[in-house]
Amino acid sequence: MKMHSYLRGWGLKANKNVAFLRDTIQKMIDLSYSATRNRCSLQDKTKRPAIQKLAVMWLGIHAFHKVLSQRPQHYRALLQGFSFQLKRPRYQKYRLQFRSLTKDGQEGLLAQIPF
Known part of the structure; x- marks a missing residue:
């Protein structure tokens, strides 16, 4: 919950800065996609990376x-936007494809994160 600590330290209210937080998170996801794609292309320059942006x-x-x-009272508006995005039809394929991956990851990871 490093992000939660940063926001608290900066004095930002999550419910009042939803657009800023949503844009920041989107940029972080885009950056991770770009970094992963570049890393894959460095390993094999002959093929196009098999990673999909969606x-x-x-x-x-x-x-x-x-x-x-884990802290819904602080991030209610942001979570509603995420829920809406995750339910969009263009993501349904990935919801089904990664169901077991996310289930296994949640059980182990969330138990280790101190809230």
Whole structure:
């Protein structure tokens, strides 16, 4: 919950700065996609990277939703936006594809994060 600590330290109210937080999270997800794609292309320059942007976006939004949902009173508006995005039809394929991955990851990871 490093992000929660930063926001608290800066004195930002999550419910009043929803657009800023949403844009920041989106930029973080885009940056992770770009870094992963570049790393894959460095390993094999002959092929186009097999990583899909929508898959990375779904995983990133899902991860932020899961972590921030541990403090729903602070991030209510942000979580509603994430829920809406995750339910969009373009992400349904990834919701089904990564169901077991997210279930296994949540059980182990969320138990280790101190809230």
